[in-house]
Amino acid sequence: QGVGYRAAKNGNQLNLTLGFSHPVTYRGPEGVNFTVEGTNRIHVDGIDKQQVGQVAAEIRSLRPPEPYKGKGIRYAGEAVRKKLGKAGKAGAK
Structure with a gap:
């Protein structure tokens, strides 16, 4: 998720942008195949569950x-806990 983040499959x-x-x-x-849905959703599948998880983690780590x-890149359904910004910035002029 992000402005300008794109994915395309070539073989x-x-x-990735x-x-x-x-x-x-x-x-x-x-043994691991990719499917790109739209421009920003990547589906990773294969026979070996461990290898699929490893590839997904490597893509996410980019x-x-x-x-x-x-x-950033996140898993489907992953909730990202957001932090607040600087405490003094909200009331600053």
């Missing part, structure tokens, strides 16, 4: 959700 690799100054390419291992705005 068995993902081309994650807000960096360069596109990120993630090459998946054998841009984990940050606690202030909640932007």
